[in-house]
Amino acid sequence: MTEAPTEYLEIEYKYVLDDKDNDGLIRKAISELGPVKTFQVDVEDSYFYSPLTPDYVFRHRFDREIQQLTMKSITKDPTVRKEVNIALNQDRGSQLAAVHAFLEPLQVSISATIKKRVWAYYFRDVEIVYYEASRHGCDVSCVEIEAIDPETVQRGKELIELYANKLCLDPEMLSSSALFSLLVPEFSEMDLA
Numbered sequence: 001m002t003e004a005p006t007e008y009l010e011i012e013y014k015y016v017l018d019d020k021d022n023d024g025l026i027r028k029a030i031s032e033l034g035p036v037k038t039f040q041v042d043v044e045d046s047y048f049y050s051p052l053t054p055d056y057v058f059r060h061r062f063d064r065e066i067q068q069l070t071m072k073s074i075t076k077d078p079t080v081r082k083e084v085n086i087a088l089n090q091d092r093g094s095q096l097a098a099v100h101a102f103l104e105p106l107q108v109s110i111s112a113t114i115k116k117r118v119w120a121y122y123f124r125d126v127e128i129v130y131y132e133a134s135r136h137g138c139d140v141s142c143v144e145i146e147a148i149d150p151e152t153v154q155r156g157k158e159l160i161e162l163y164a165n166k167l168c169l170d171p172e173m174l175s176s177s178a179l180f181s182l183l184v185p186e187f188s189e190m191d192l193a
Contacts, residue, residue: 010072010083011156012146013164015173016182020132020141027119029167030128030143035121041065043131046096046113047180049187050106057180057187060099063118066090069099078178080153112184125150125159128167135183142179143169 021027031038043063050058059070067090073082088095100111118131127146132139145163147156164171181188 006147006150006153006156008082008084009080009153009156010146011080011150011153011160012144013079013160014175014177014179015143015145015164015169016175017141017143017173020139021130026130026143026167030119030121030130033121033123033128033163033166035123035128037122038120039065040117040119043116043118044094044113045116045179046099046111047184047187048099048103048106048108049110050103050108052106057178058099058103060096062094062096067095069102072178074178077176079157079176110184110186112180112186114179114183122148123163124148126163128163133179133183138183140179140182142175143167 017026041063043061046060048058048060055074056071057074059068059072061068061070067088068085069088070086071082071084075081100108112135114133114135116131116133118129121128125148127148129144129146130142131144132141134140145160147159150156150159175182177188
């Protein structure tokens, strides 16, 4: 049996850390793996949920590098989920108001914005990000490892586990919750999948 293609799939593990990386040890360990590109950016992610599309959440992302409207599937285990990104015109500034208007027919029942400070590290086969996210005084620090264009889901998971092992990430820190469920009580209180 041939495994389905990974196009429009996000294959990612999220590790929730006990504390912020104030001493920079996590970022230093990632840098020592030799990324081909790195950058730091502040991001605003606004999430939208509609009971008319109960298996999906929409996200508007805006930072100095990109602006996107994203549809993500909601699953009990978010390590593999459908993700479709549509690039928005960065030159027009934040198009959050237009996204609100676009999603209005879907009768959005929950919307929330999460602010993140992100350190991104790109490798040939994975992207690793360390970020500190916050919303209304609730904070979380995470390391996410996402496979970049793997041939199969299994290969994507193998790559992620390889890098997680190199970073000595504790499997106990692996989260089965999406970021919006960690910081937005309205999401975490729902049975979204």
